[in-house]
Amino acid sequence: MNAADLGIDLGTSSILVYVRGKGVVLKEPSVVAFDKDTNRIKAIGEEARMMLGRTPGNIVAIRPLRKGVISDYTITEHMLKYFIQKSLGRMSFRKPRISICVPSGITEVEKKAVEDAAYLAGAREVTIIEEPIAAAIGAGVDISRPCGNMIVDIGGGTCDVAVISLNGIVVSSSIKVAGDDFDEAIVKYVRRKYNLLIGEQTAEDIKIRIGTAVERPEPQSMEVRGRDLISGLPKVIRVNSEEVRDALKDALSQIVEAVQSVLERTPPELASDVVDRGIVLTGGGALLNGLEELIESKTGINTMTAEEPMTAVAIGTGRYVELVSGGRKLDA
Template sequence: MFGFGMEVGIDLGTASILVYIKGRGIVLKEPSVVAIDKNTNKLLAVGEEARMMLGRTPGNIVAIRPLKDGVISDYDVTERMLRYFIHKTCGKRKFFKPKIIVCVPSGVTEVEKRAAIDATTEAGGGTTYLIEEPIAAAIGAGLDIAKPDGNMIVDIGGGTADVAVISLGGVVASRSIKCAGDTFDQAIVRYMRKRHNLLIGERTAESLKMNVGTAYPRTKILTMECRGRDLVSGLPRTIKVTTDEMLYALEEPVMAIADAVHAVLERTPPELAADISDRGIVMTGGGSLLDGLNKLIEERTGIPTYIAEDPIECVAKGTGKSLESLHILEKSMMSSKNYRRNR
């Protein structure tokens, strides 16, 4: 059923994990959430089933997200989660373990890179390679990064936003900030608490972001009912939230992303900057779907800004295309073989 020398690409995201198998495409897309029984340390649920438990668990069960700001914050839980997903997609195998490419943010440290390699190898992977998310996102978005032309990619995930200028297959200038989808949710929670004395959970904040969230003034004002706990009376309360309120609530994090784009453009060589001005800026990742964010960046930079097709899947697709030229990329990417040899 499973061929010899299986090759797998994993988008190890803060909010979700996508698995790409060479020849089959994206075979798995699940939230990066794990539910564990604290008393027995037993894995109760992984992925969507565990996400449904967030904020709803009894004392002995904890639903956690083991990745934070794009990197591993709980090594043991991440390894167990990866083991579950690798077994689910590749099957349990003792021999001929799959080659795996894992995406990491552009600003990670050597320690964080080694943690990602070790966790993947311990979870059942064979030789493991790392690829930077902006490069994978650019490949997945259909950009030809091998040519001596400037391409600018803005990849906004759950934990980090990576801004990079790519040319000749490498990163010329980049910046990674810990301000992305999760930060949007936290900003909405803070705003609801401060403005309406209403305490809401992460899932409610995410729902508000997806339905009425905006980064740019809208011509048509939308409203949505929001339920939470009144901080004064302690009782449940429902209010209506408008897009104008969300615009104000999200102002700080979206401006941080716009500032990061501006900062990278300032460090970009003039020839590549001219290419970007002609080609435009490409946005990927789930955070790029926030309404009006591309318009805000376009207004701030004066450069046309586009959202890639299937932005959530761009990084995973990029790892898949990287698998096809793995023999070329092996020399430039950090791998578990090189890591063990150098250690």
């Protein structure tokens, strides 16, 4: 059996693995549960996520990636190894060729750390791809032609905005404001307004169910459970979509500013292509209700979300390997 080609979307909040010929075979949270007393890993992925905020003192559930960058090297290596083996099963005797995508703004040192972790996790060959390129391929954009395509990839830790032409990034911006910041903003808002402490998972649930970037014709609301900061007792409140929009305002305006700054720096010919072709949104953050309308109203450019925004980067990372191994070498 020949070694498989893998494409890995190494995200701050989740890791997706694409296997050549099979598509996306794995999507799990990038969380590791670690026992401080014995110095051993207790769980990785979904199992570890269930432990977030629910562990005894000796077990810590940590995210080894912060803002798209490796913050804990050893644990990232263990996590990668686990996900690679889980994706391949017993089907491969040879080491796989792996392509991994990274945010467009990371340094050479950070890139090298990702590469080293992949080799230590069992890769035979490692290709590092910038996130906007992978997102564009995964969203079905033909990036090989000499015309401008604008991609806005909103992940868990970073938001990457880029104009791509002829297989390369012409102008880009990577900001450390994304899905995790949306959750954080909701936690802070609920604490400030209701004196209620809620966890990350509750905040994410609020964002997914009633979160919005623009005013909804009919505001929606939901019950939220947390701990009252004054009495210390559990409490239930109702939060509506207008409040969530208010909470997300600052984070969203930073994303809009990043889009505007990239447009301002785009050469005129490519900018006119973007106006014709529109802006494509990818990443989990693109699923926020009303985000298309918000970006469209601020830029005047037609904005649409990729068909599968959550998996676009992983698919593009894997397909990049196929394009390379098919002899059509792209410039990284």
